[in-house]
Amino acid sequence: MFEQLIQSIFQADFLFIIIRITAPILFAALAAVISEKAGVANIGLEGMMMITALFGFLFAYWTQSWIIGVLGAMFVGILLGLMMGFFSFKLKTDIILSGIAVNMLGAGGTIFLLNMFTGLRGNTGALVSPNILIPTIDIPLIDKIPILGEILSGHAILTYLAFIFVFLMRIFLYRTPLGLKIRAVGENPNAASSVGVSVIKMKYIAIAMSGALAGLGGAFMSMYYSQGWNQGMVAGRGFIALAAQAMGRGEPVGAMFSSLLFGLAQAMKTKVSGLRGMASYNYLIEMIPYVVTIVGLVFYAMSIKRKARKHQLRPIK
Template structure:
C-alpha cells in the first residue's frame, strides 16, 4: 500500500497525468464543438488514428515535425468534412457514417503503413520526427510544481490553451453564437437566415482538425512512432469527458483530467504486482462508472424539472377554477 501512495503522490505521476490527458482533451474539444452544432461526432477515434499515421509519414518524408503536424491537422479536418458530406448532403445516419470511418481507420491505417514503409503494426522503418518539448524558464525552478508543469511537449500546452480559445470562440464570437443557435434550435436559426448545413459543416471540420491535433500528439509527442490502434479508445473516452463536463470547455477539461488521472494510474500500476488485465481495464472502467453517475444525475435533474412543471401547471389550473 505504501508503494501505491508513493506512486500517486510523486512528481512523475503528476507529470504523467498532464501527458496522457493531452490527446483526450483535444478530442473532447472536438466533441464539444460538434455537439454545440447539434451533430454527435463519434468518429473522433478514427480521425485521431488517421491523423497519427499521417503525421508520422509526412514528418518522415519531409524530415519536418511541423509539416507532419500540419498534415495531420489538415487530414483530420478533411475526414470531418467527409463525415459532414455523408451526414448532411447524402442524409446518411451520422452514427453509422462515423462507425464506418472508425472501422476504415482501424484497418486502413495498417494497410497504408505497410504500403508506405513495409511495416506491419508499427512504423519502425520510418524516420519520423517528434515535436519539441518546452521548458518554462521560471516555472521549471519551482520545487514540485515546476517538474510537473514544465518540460511537456508543445502540444500539451496547446491542448490546455485550446480550452480558453474554445470558450472565447463559442461564447464571444458571432460564429460561435451561430453554432450554438443551430445546435439548440436549427429551425429557428434557419428562419433568421443562418445556413444550418454550412454551420454544421464548419463544426465537423473544426472537430476533425482538433482530433488531428490529438492524433499528431499520439505519434509525434506521446511516442515517436505509429502503431496499430494506438489511440486505444481515447476518442470514445473524450466523448464521455465532453458529456460529463456539461458540454462546456472548462467542464470537459476537468473531466479529461479525471480520465487522464486514471489512465496515468493504469500505467503507473504496472510497476506493482497487479494483474495486467486489471490495469488495462482501469481507464475504461472509470469511463463507464463516470457515465453511469452522470446519467443518474441527469435523469434526476430531468425528473425534478418535470415535477416542477407539473406543480406549476397544477397551480395555474387551480387559479383558473377559482376565477
C-alpha cells in the same frame, strides 16, 4: 503494496504524467465539444485519431519536419470531418453510421495505408528520428520552481496547446458571432434558419474544426506519446473523449476537468501495473481507465436525471 502505490502517487512525476496523458484525450474531447455544440454527434473521433496519427507521422517523416506533420494531421482531420459531413448533411446518411464508417476505416485502412506508403507492417518504429518528434519545451522561470516546475515544465508544445485551446474554444463559442451561430444551430435549427443562418454551413464548419482537433490529438499520439505509429495506439481515447464531452456537460472547461479525470485513471493504471506482484493482474489493471469512464458516465447520468416532466406525453408502455 498500497504504501508503495501511495508513495509513487504523491510525487511530482505522477502529476506530470497525468498532464501528459490527458493532452490527447483533451484534444479529442474539445473535438467532441465543438461538433456537439452544432448538434452533430461525432462518433468517428477514434477513427479520425488513428488516421491522422498515421498521416501526421508520415508527413513528418517525408518532410523531416514535425510542424508539417502536425499541420498535415490537422488537414487530414478536416478532410475526414468534411467527408462525414458530406455523407450526413448532403447524402443524408445517419451521422452515427458515417462515424462508425470512419472508425472502421481507422481500424483497418491504416494498416493498409502504412504498408502502401512505406512497405512496413504494423508499426513505424524503423522510421523514427528525433527531428520528426514534437519537441518539449522548458518554461523559463517556472522550471526553476521546485515541484511546480517539475510538474508544469518540460512538456511537449502540443500539451500546452491542448490546455490553451480549452480557453480559446470557450472564447470562440461564447464571444464570436460564428460561435453564437453554431450554438444556435445545435440547439434550435429552426430558430437559426428563420433569421437566415445556414444550418448546413454551420454544421460543416463545426465538424471540420472537430476533425482538425482530432488531428492534433492523433499527431500527439504518434509524434510524441508513442514515438511512432502502431496499430491500436489510440486505444479508445476517441470514445473516452466522447464520455469526457458528456460529463463536462458539453462545455470546454468541463470537458477539460473530465479529461483530467480520465488522464488520472490512465496514469493510475500505469502506476499500478508497475508495482511488484501485479503482473498476473495485468488485464484487470488494463481495465481501470475504461471502468472509470463507465462509472463516471453513470454518475453523470444520475446527476442530470431530471424528474419525469409532467407535461410531456407519458411514454407508451
